[in-house]
Amino acid sequence: MTRIRAFLGRKTAQFGLLAVALVAISGLVVVNGDLAQARANDRAVTTTYLLRGKGPVTNQSDQLYVTSGTQATCKKGKKYLLTATWYARNVTKTSAYIDKVVVRYSAGIKGKSVFLAKGELYDASGKNYWGAGTADHVKISGGRSLTVTHHIRKTVSFAKGPVTFKRYATVGGTGQEAVWCHGPAALQIQLRPSR
Structure with a gap:
């Protein structure tokens, strides 16, 4: 009888460890689900269509942004925003x-700065038409905006697909937030001719 109790005790202990592991895993699933929800609330990519013709053509993109989604430990709101106005011709x-392209970059949450980093304009074949140099790496204080004119002055190709404008940034945190509330982000505009 003692051996049976010892055997059952070991199995109960093993089951207890398994239960703890399952609870921990399910907790991770909730966290990952929350992160997926955060991404679902973002608008990190948009397509802007340029009207075909000699031009000149001026077209504003939709506003892009990154949020913290439903993360309870993060400040709510759009933390990194971008709107671009394109000036083109001979489309x-x-x-x-x-x-x-005149771009308005914003750090949408007071107290959370955005640090602009690499930027690029490239076509579907990988040819690069513009890139942000180290002089373009700037800090935007939380709650403020910065408007920058990027002179491209080049003919871009739509032959293999859209032309992509992408700007990377690092979103700063505040002392009261968890570490996953800040970090890298990227917003991109896919540029196409009108149909």
């Missing part, structure tokens, strides 16, 4: 001359 089905 055809396969190419366009991009004179410049």
Whole structure:
């Protein structure tokens, strides 16, 4: 009888460890589900269509943003935002001359700064038309915006697909937030000619 109790005691202990492991795993699933929800609340990519013709053409993109979603430990709101106005001409089905893009970058939450990093404009074949240098790496204080004119002055190709403007940043944190409330982010605009 003693051996049976000892055997059952070991099995109960093993089951207890298994139960703790399952609870821990399910906790991770909730956290990962919350992170997935945060991504679902973001609008990190948009498509902007340029009207075909000689131009000049001016077209504003939709606003892009990154949030903390439903994370209870993060400040609520749009933490990194971007809106771009494109100035182009000679827009055809396969190419366009991009004179410049005027971009408004914002750190949407007071107290959470955004640090702009690498930026690029490239086509579907990987050809790069513009890149943000180290002089373009700047800090935007929380609750403020910065408008920057990026002079492109090049003909871009739509032959293999859209032209992509992408800007990376690091979102700062506040002392009261968990570590997953800040970190890297990227927003991108896919540029296409009108149909």
